[in-house]
Amino acid sequence: MMANPAKDPLWQAKVTAESVENPALQSVIETKCTSCHAPMGKSEAFHNGAGSYLLSEALEDPLSMDGVSCTLCHQIRSEGLSHDSTFTANFPLNDSHEIFGPYLNPVAQPMINQSGFEPMFSEHIQDSRLCATCHTLFTPYLDNQGNVAGTFPEQTPFLEWRNSNYVEEKSCQDCHMPAVDEAMKISVSPPWLSEMRNPIYEHELAGGNAFMGGILKDNIDALQVSALPQHMDSTIAKSKRTLQSAVETSMIS
Template sequence: MLTKHGRCWLAGVAFAGALVASPPRPPEVFHTHERCFACHNQLAGPAGQDISFGFEWSATMMANSARDPYWQAGVRRETLDHPSAASAIEAECSICHMPMARYEAVLAGGQGRVFAHTKFDPGVRADRLAADGVSCSLCHQIAPEKLGTRESFVGRFVIAGATGGLRTAFGPVAVDAGRARIMSSSSGFRPTEAKHIRHSELCASCHTLLTHSLDAAGKPVGEFPEQVPYLEWLHSAYREAMSCQACHMPLVRGPAPIASVLVNLRDEVSRHSFPGGNFFLQRLLNRFRGELAVSALPAQLERSAEGTIEHLGREAARLTIEDAGVRENRLQAVIRIENLAGHKLPTAYPSRRAWLHVKVSDAGGRILFESGALNPDGSIQGNDNDLDPRRYEQHYEEINSPEQVQIYEAIMGDPSGVPTTGLLTAVRYLKDNRLLPRGFDKSSAEKEVAVWGTAVGDRNFIGGSDRVRLAIKLPGEQGSVRIEVALWYQPVAYRWAANLSEYQAFEPQRIWRYFRLLAQGSAVKLAQAVLVR
């Protein structure tokens, strides 16, 4: 019979054996942003402007992808709609919004998780990686292998391996040996020149999302193009002219530094401001920064939101009013809407919409006709879908009634053909008349980027522009009339937010509360035109 000491000895042997037999700890592939900020902040451009990579990045949606309360609400909604697939849904949704935490989890034999990390506990490495969103050491470690192929879409990029104890950090320029040694010793990364870091295919790996539609039992029933701006760009004239980075990482004009240590001025330095289309979420993050564990300073977020709005106003669209005249109390005119972007407008996540607000008034300012006014609650006056989730506005070639609103949007349909805002419930688009980029041929477009609905047959809805006729009956004889047309844009459409209110869970209820509080600032004007006749 074993003595007490014998049992302890045997237990000790077993424990030691378990330690010896256990697999090695998975390597730490990523650093959070603090390691990079030490040298890549405090940067000034030729005019003295702050171009600090870290300062600008920290207020972007890239940095805050995991904190995004709208995304969190969407993930929760999908897990409630498809409970049997909840863990798979979290794993899929973590790929691009919590990519570093997810990547290391998979290396350790696990899978990505979302809600396990949303407390963002600084004492937990996985939480720190999750909170860092799409960070420096993620993008700069993506290798060129497979980029631009379907195998790389939905976040299936390849992370470069380590050699000689150092990981690879790709950049667009060569770094001399002295500066490379400083970076390697301070960060564990070897700077390596690589041209792919400035190619659209790099961005495509996370911004091309082909999701799997699920049936009531949580089984896949098909593939759905949730967001495909890269494929839209690929089918446009811009593929030969401009990359994603050309617009979303604008170049500094003139020589500028890329590091604050041993400063060396370089040409064509890319800013890390990432202007896109989500000013509303940036302001929402700022307003509720305490609840959302936001680390960027208020001034940073407001500057970034303002930069996004300026970018949209400058680069998104142009409006003109043509062939206007009044005859026999009827106003006739043509509105020309030009898409200046290298993809559809709006693009990416299908909650985004743009629309025409048309207003006609007499010489005294009295409104004679109005279509598409924004309501204080964020809905559009006269929009069928905002009034009834089972209906939606068709694409119009002519507007002759206040009840007709020209909305450029994607309306998803469930297996019964009913409009839905559930990404994994959707099996096809019922309508997609988002403005096409220049050079886009809708007749030859692949299914993933196709036009859907009545816009298919509209001969004035073409690559780069749309023309909409106005045919408005005026109330009696008028002197001069003033025609005002504006193209508005809303990143989170009212219906998409309102549908989340039906889910009695923390995240959907939170975003519905946020939306209602900030609804009046949920949209901005992209372009406008005024004409008096």
């Protein structure tokens, strides 16, 4: 699902409907919504001096249609994480071309040669506050005159987690990127690389939206989804498994 947030047809329809209903606020609405659903294109546009980023721009931008990439999440820096200023996709980035990971002393030169990014160890890549940058969303609301009067918490799974018992037990990554306790090579390049890493982390990143997974699967060609049907089946199964194992409830009489 991380590859397809900008291809989500329900999201596209909702953003379009909101802009049609509030044409004077189209820029506000669509810039806000593309911040999480098309973060690479929007971030690149703002880096180049843009002050807004519309849905029509995102749909024509290959960066946006690639969804949420490896290099987006792994470039997010630790400064200010979990502060209100980094919520709603205000993730801290800069021009350093540093990529953060969970392993000490990474072999850097091959990645530098291939991508221009330098891999570096940082503990914050395993911190739930990293996920909070997009998964804490405050959305503008309007007064009776149609003016923006403030923001309200539209989606707050990070804040809900932070105020739950899970904060002492599991991070976001523990469930959505489960660890595999097995030593293995994490790259086939360069061929002389012999260092084993343990644990490794499965990038399942499965949420709970199995319904949208089905829509994407059934409309692969129309929505230009690059995954095959069997890939979507796997994602749907992981989403359902996440929902089934997320919480335990009990009846108290």
